[in-house]
Every structure is written in structure tokens, then in C-alpha cells.
Amino acid sequence: MGYQVLITEPVNEKGLDFLREQGYHLIMGSGPDEETLIKECKDCDAALTRNGKFSARVFDSCPKLKVVSMHGVGVDGIDVDEATKRGIQISNAADSNQSSVAEYAIGLILMLAKHTVIYNNGLKTGDMSVRKLYGNDVRGKTLGIIGMGNIGKQVAQIASKGLGMKVVGYSRRITEKQDTDFGYLTPDMDEVVSLADYLSLHLPGTDATRKILSAERLSKMKESAYLINTGRGEVIDEAALIKMLQEGKLRGAALDVFEGNLPKADNPLLSMDNVITTPHTAAFTTEALERMSYQAALGIVEVLEKRPVTYAVNHL
Structure with missing residues (x-):
């Protein structure tokens, strides 16, 4: 079996198709809260998220996790310091919106x-x-x-x-x-x-x-x-x-x-x-959502295939 990637919430298909092209198995998650992530991400190598609460608890429950990639720019919900301590790459979609x-x-x-x-x-x-x-x-x-x-x-x-x-x-x-x-x-x-x-x-x-x-x-x-x-x-x-x-x-x-x-x-x-x-919709255009999905997926592929990370948030 290839790498397993958790998709915590629905995203544009462009990024998902890119991940599928790599032969990765996508797990469509049921929510971004801490308890759900602990359950659904425990055997995953990577996660693509919009609002996931990736805390130290989540990281400790996911021993295979190598990268969390943000569908967007802000990483407020991710404990970047704790990820860095564990050698987990955080990436985002910095040029998307x-x-x-x-x-x-x-x-x-x-x-x-x-x-x-x-x-x-x-x-x-x-x-x-x-x-x-x-x-x-x-x-x-x-x-x-x-x-x-x-x-x-x-x-x-x-x-x-x-x-x-x-x-x-x-x-x-x-x-x-x-x-x-x-x-x-x-x-x-x-x-x-x-x-x-x-x-x-x-x-x-x-x-x-x-x-x-x-x-x-x-x-x-x-x-x-x-x-x-x-x-x-x-x-x-x-x-x-x-x-x-x-x-x-x-x-x-x-x-x-x-x-x-x-x-x-x-x-x-x-x-x-x-x-x-307005309900946090400034980035809600078809074009931006395509770019966010693809750039978030790109970060996952780059980490799993051991390539330089284009949109790295932390530096390992």
C-alpha cells in the first residue's frame, strides 16, 4: 500500500487528483477537531487540512505523520513548534489567494x-x-x-x-x-x-x-x-x-x-x-480554491517524495 493521506475536510478536486496521481490512498475525514484527528490520522503519513486542530496530542497519536499541509495561508490551528520538535513538516498554500x-x-x-x-x-x-x-x-x-x-x-x-x-x-x-x-x-x-x-x-x-x-x-x-x-x-x-x-x-x-x-x-x-x-469568504473564488487545493497537495508530495518544499512554514 502507498502513502495514506487524511483529507480532514472537503477541498477542490484539483489537489485530490494530484495526490491520486502519485498513487496515494486518500482517507476522507469527518471533521477537524482534535479527537477526530486522533482517531482518523493515527495511521496516516500526511494530512491536508482547512481547519484541523493539530496539537501536540494529535502529533503524539500519529507516529507515521510526516507532513501537515494547510489549505490556505494561516496556520493558526496547527502547533507549528510542536510539529517542528517532532520533525513534522508544515506547509501551506502561500501563493494561492x-x-x-x-x-x-x-x-x-x-x-x-x-x-x-x-x-x-x-x-x-x-x-x-x-x-x-x-x-x-x-x-x-x-x-x-x-x-x-x-x-x-x-x-x-x-x-x-x-x-x-x-x-x-x-x-x-x-x-x-x-x-x-x-x-x-x-x-x-x-x-x-x-x-x-x-x-x-x-x-x-x-x-x-x-x-x-x-x-x-x-x-x-x-x-x-x-x-x-x-x-x-x-x-x-x-x-x-x-x-x-x-x-x-x-x-x-x-x-x-x-x-x-x-x-x-x-x-x-x-x-x-x-x-x-461576510462569513470569512474573501478567498472563496473558484480560482483561489483550486490553487489552495493544489498547493496544499504539492507540499505533501514534496515531503513524501523527499523533494525541496516550495511553501514550507517551518524549517526542519
Whole structure:
């Protein structure tokens, strides 16, 4: 029998076909939780996952496991340090969804500026009073970006060159301001927050970024500004954001992610007219899902066939 690969949740067939072409036996899992993984991954050589909770317990229960490959970019649910201690490779689909998420973020900015959702809902319910509400042009407005990775850079390029926005980005890798072809970078996050008419977040979920948009930092935003988050919900103090929106200290928000990933039904953000909410779908395009599936599968093949790993998260 060839290598056994656990697929913890359904993914696009492109990656699965690639694994089958290698002669691997695919085990279609029933869920990403810890107990299910311990049961279903115990005899597997590899796992491809979307939301799998790969903890030290799981790793210890899977003695044959050589690689866990993430269908996506963020590896929040995988204990990378514990994997590294055990010689288990973690890979992801790092080049799969940047353009998709960047386009989505730009779309949210425009929907906020143009009141698209409010107009849509008003027309469909017969409320023509929405025609008394005017939107804004984004040309000449300042877009602040926190998280200048691949996605943040693409958002900056589209906003600057396509929409004529002024762009200022936060970078922790510099010590003084740097001019760029889309605007400039600064090492001062508070400067970005305070200048932005639209503040777009593109941060991973880590201990270092948890609630980095604290109540104090959020209070530095202009009352006329909008907040956009297509990164991870945990980077914002959600309770503080809700309070600011309720008190009129922030004009609005567009959120694709929330604390705990998806919001509970009674989350106040879901009932606010000035907040656009979507269910963590910024990367949900046909093209991105194909790329995510294939690149995640590629990481598995590279490890099992002892080839260099293209999208390695840890370095063994």
C-alpha cells in the first residue's frame, strides 16, 4: 500500500487528483477537531487540512505523520513548534489567494464608500429614503494598511494606481519612513491608524497580533473613518469596536472575520446598518480554491517524495 493521506475536510478536486496521481490512498475525514484527528490520522503519513486542530496530542497519536499541509495561508490551528520538535513538516498554500483577498478588500472599501448595501436593501424593501444618503469618492482619500505582506501590497497597488488613493502602510521591518511607488511605509502603526480614511487589516492570527487593534489604538481612528478586516478577527478588540460603532465614534466597518472566526447569531455587528459582514469568504473564488487545493497537495508530495518544499512554514 502507498502513502495514506487524511483529507480532514472537503477541498477542490484539483489537489485530490494530484495526490491520486502519485498513487496515494486518500482517507476522507469527518471533521477537524482534535479527537477526530486522533482517531482518523493515527495511521496516516500526511494530512491536508482547512481547519484541523493539530496539537501536540494529535502529533503524539500519529507516529507515521510526516507532513501537515494547510489549505490556505494561516496556520493558526496547527502547533507549528510542536510539529517542528517532532520533525513534522508544515506547509501551506502561500501563493494561492492573495489576489482574491486583495480584490475582495477593495470591493469592501468601495461598498462602504458608495453605500452599496444600504441602497440595495432600501430598494428591495421599498425604502426610497435611501436616495437621500450620499456616498463618497475614494480618489484622494487615505487608505491605511496594517499588514504589508503579499495581500497588503496588492491592495496598496490597486488602491493607489487604480483608484487614486493615498496609501500609507505599516511595516515592522523598517525603522524610518520609506517612500514607495504606492505611497509610503512607516514603522509607526498609530500614524497609519490616525491618518486613515479607510483602514484595511491584513494580519495573521498570532499571539503577537492578538488585539493589536486595542481599544486605545482604535480610539485613534477618525470618527469619519471606516475599518476593513479580511485577515483574522482576533487582531481586533471586538468589544471595543462594537462600542465605538454604537457610540458613533467610527463611521462604519466591513468585516470578513470575527473573534472565533464566525460571529454568533446575537453579535451586535450583524444588526448594524453601517457594518458589512461576510462569513470569512474573501478567498472563496473558484480560482483561489483550486490553487489552495493544489498547493496544499504539492507540499505533501514534496515531503513524501523527499523533494525541496516550495511553501514550507517551518524549517526542519
